[in-house]
Amino acid sequence: MFLALKEIKHEKMRYGLIVFMIFLIAYMILATWGLAYGLARENTVALEGWQTKSVVLNKNANLFMNSSILTKDDLKKINLTDKEAVVGELQVVAKKKGKTGINAQYMGVKKGEFIYKDQDVIAGRRAKSKYEVTADSSFKDKGYKLGDKVTLNGSDHKYTIVGFVKDAKINIEPIMYGFLPAWKELKNVAPGIEASGIISQRKLSVKGKNFKTYGIKEFTQKLPGHSEQNMTFELMIAFMFIISLAIVAVFLYILTIQKLPNYAVLRAQGVPAKTLIWATVSQSLLLVTSALVLALLAIWGTAAAIPASVPMAFTPGIFVATIGGMLVMALLGGLNPVRTILKIDPVQAIGG
């Protein structure tokens, strides 16, 4: 560590640039991961808030709730408890006079059921009548206020926003919570159609002629673009880890090669190889740790500065995985020149 620290202190520019390179990669990994998680979260945050374990949908809806319809007969065949909530989902464009429309998901629910009761209202109150809605807080961010009246898909009736709720997003779109009768009206469903699906907090396994139960994992995987988006981000993150490994390994290898004459002298003087190996490995860890600290500060600043509409979110797991992953890369990169150090011939230290 002594040699590592002293060298970094003396060669500030050289090591500063290396730290900067690793910082950029660590920052990119965090930013990409934060965006990936933020986007994925916008797909599923409402489902998570509802503590969904399974979803009942029409068999032919291809796991797409917007296309699913359940009839009165279907609902009769399912033993509904307080762990189930019947919902009617419809993609809508919410528009206030003089403002541009917002794509949203209208979620018709029943008053006594958990989705209605568990809404995390941050302003106003829950809807009470047919033409009242609570809207995701992103509506508030876009200038909507309590009491605003909006049309949904150009509806004849205007819907009044009576509350804003937190974390009400599905398919990356904000949810507007209303009631099933309003959903039926908006969707203009045929008589006998009661809902789009059932959200359950249990692991249901009901199956009927027209409907089927899906586990939450299967359901979210089938959300439009969700798995493709996740896979793309995961690949990007994996590539960035590999690039960071390559950078650390290549830089340290070049630096070690440059130091071989000095190392030969130190070996000649009896300095054990393990001291030189530790100098290299600890230097690698120091560089990556410094870069990580800077990256964490930068990402904290970024997350605070970016507009609320950019979905960047983090979990402790993302930080732990990034820090752990980068340190493993540092360790591997630092171990790369070990063979070279072990092969140093101290005789090289003596001139002819």
Place this chain on the structure above:
Amino acid sequence: MAAIEIKNVKKVYGQGDAATVALKGVDFSADTGNVVLLMGPSGAGKSTLLTIMGALQTATSGKVEIDGQDISQLKEKDRSRLRLNKLGFILQAYNLVPYLTVKEQFQLVDKVKKTGNLRQEELKDLLADLGIENLVKKYPENLSGGQKQRVAIARAMYANPKILLADEPTASLDSERVEEVGRLFKKLAKDDRKAIILVTHDPRLEKYADHIYDMMDGQLSQRK
């Protein structure tokens, strides 16, 4: 007692037709308290002998004893420990660690050799004797050739080795400094009971030597 004793040491590089004989059965010894000069033209085998005495490489045949210990069969790890504890090196190209200040060069010795190094007062005296007491905060890049060489000498001495091996230790020094370094080597040998072996072309050191050997074509002959 001989600090270093070498008997019939041969060193051959390469094999078959490509074999080059660097040392042709060399006998040599250096006693504690003596300054010994190894002189001779380039390519005569001086450096090869120095590396074998310094446990940096092994002889092809023959016996090498350092402080009474036969080192011919030692593994690299043990030879490394021997170099750290009993031998000091002063090399041609100064070989200071470029990113350590003069003071830190000594701290590095403390890091790898925890005991037996000079005390801080002794180090102070040594630096004063070498005229480098005001350079402790400087990096090697800010030192002249002569200053670097004196720091290298101080660093080798700081570890308080029994045997000091030097390869052209006065190559970058002016005559005044050569005299100072020569006197210092003599003092260290006599007062601190060290064996000091100097490979050199510099005739200005001859007057400080207890013994002088000439090396020619891999063979050693004693002049003094």
